[in-house]
Amino acid sequence: MLCVLLLISGCGAAYIAPSVEPASRNESAPVDIVVVSMTPQAIAAANASPYSPRRVPGAFGQTASVPNRADQLDLPQTPGRPVDRPTALELRVPPAVTPASYRIGISDVLLLATRAPATEAEALTGILAAQNQRQGYTVQDDGTIAIPNAGRVQVAGRTVEDAEAMVFQALVAAELDPTFSLEIAEFNSKRVSIGGAVGQPALVPITLQPLRLGEALQLAGGIVAVDQDYASIRLFRNGTLYQIPLNDFYTQSRLQRIVLTEGDAVFVDTQYELDRAQQYFTDQLALVEAENSARANVLNQLQTEFTIRREQLQEQRDNFAALTELDALERDYVYRSGELVRQSRIALPYGRVANLADAIYAEGGFDNARGNPSQIYLLRGFGTSAGVRAYHLDARNPGNLILATHMQLRPNDFIFIEEQPITKWNRVVSQFVPSLFNQAASLSTGL
Incomplete structure (x- = not known):
């Protein structure tokens, strides 16, 4: 191990990993860094700093408009009626009628169905007649119907039920079979x-x-x-x-x-008959056609002005888009550094305030394999002073990422994500191992 260290020191190089260190740990640093845990209270204080997002040109919020010429677009009123047309009709409703049971009247036709008498053959064989005799009876002027062998029965002014009772009594009095049915076949009296x-x-x-x-x-x-x-x-x-x-x-x-x-x-x-006003309508419609022609000319003129105005707005929008693409406009930026898929500068949006989550997950987000989720920082200068405030987000618990959606961005903010400890060691090895072999080769050659 001592030999490795000697060889490393002999290379004249050392691997330096970027990290955020407060002033208390690096007294020789030219900028005072104050690390602040990213809590709801800290976020509220940071968001309180004044900031107005840049606005897109007014052409993006405008619509093509033309001069108001409503006085030239008035249509003539719908042709009316001649002077002698009636006034509004009055509603006069008849009094309500309470529905009541129908009462038989003169000229109504009643249908009487009775059992047909059995023939002699049927009587001898014990076979009962199954057929009914159906006979229609017109109510006469005296309000009666004439039933054969039973006489006249008064039915006018009675309900069907009452008429059935009267017919039953007549059949019984004539010693006839009282089995029957009665219905109204034709309604002629009312x-x-x-x-x-x-x-x-x-x-x-x-x-x-x-x-x-x-x-x-x-x-x-x-x-x-x-x-x-x-x-x-x-x-x-x-x-x-x-x-x-x-x-x-x-x-x-x-x-x-x-x-x-x-x-x-x-x-x-x-x-009121329309025929009386036919000529009047003809004259009125001719007037409508003439005024509609004038109105069409005005509409065409307005359409031309509208098209010109719309093209002017589109030209302003295209010019703005071209200048933006050429980076020729003043913009507000934030910067992304550290273990991200792509380190970059991103422009803050127009018309709204972006948040930390927008910046972290832009352009592929951060590298989960190399980035340390416990060491995510948003670096922001104090303003006129030389100090920097580092808002520290510990995202080992994914729930803390919600805080990033509330942390607003300001121009010139830096987002920095430190590397994983294993990533740091891998980089040390990948950089110094070739140097070790080269140093060893040089020593062996010198021997």
Whole structure:
């Protein structure tokens, strides 16, 4: 070992590993270094130093704009109606009708199904007739139906259930089989008239289910009004005229569910005909076309000015990018040294404050094989004094790396990562072993 040391000293060289040493350990150092552990409190104090990131030129935050010429872009108003057009239509809704059970009326057709009598052959063989006789009966003007062998039965004004009870009594009184069923085959006594601007004017019957206004209009072919703005549904009931503007009818579902009753008359009224205003519209549309042509000319002019302004902004941006690429602009930098994948100078970003993690992991980060994670430093000058503050980050615990994301960078900061002890020894060996062999060869030659 003594021989090795003598040979090393004879080489006239020694390996010097860079490291951060406070002034107390290196009194001859020209710069006083104060090592500060990187804690949340130390980071807050360091970040309190004033710093304003450089800004990109205003052209990057601007958009192409042109002079305001809204007065030249006003479109003419939509052609209106002639002077004699009606005012807004008033909504007058009829009172609600409480749905009630259907009551049979004159001209309704009832379908009576009774058991067919057994033939003599069926009676002798004991076979019962399985067929029913179905017979339709029209309610007469006196409100009755005439059932053979049972006579006339009063059914008008009664519900189906009540009519069944009356027929049952009539069959029992005539000593006939009271097994039967009764239903309404045709509803003819209660109708609502639908007319006006509909697909097919009709008399719509009221059935067992309540007849609602929307349903009745659909049964009449739907509304076919040309000008819905001035059309209305008029309902005449018991001497009173009610009115539902068509726009209200389409937008309010409650109006479509209005229950109609016997004797109602519904008329879709187009109070204002478009034919009367055809020439008026022709003149107005000609005016619109002329003014639209003038408006198109203004828009073309504005488009040209917009294109010129946009090209000017793009030229300013391209010039800035070119100067940046040529390194011809004043920039703020931080420096990376020590055991990093690539030692370099990196520019601080425009418009925001970078942090220590940004610098450590830029350009490949630090070398995990050679770098010592317990010895990561951010070196920063005190300002006018000759001192340096070294913020020490011990990243052996990866959780401490979160601190690096909070430590803000300032211009001319140095990031330094020391080497691993094994890396230092490997470098000593790699540098001095060749020298040892050379010295030994020289000694042997001299002998």
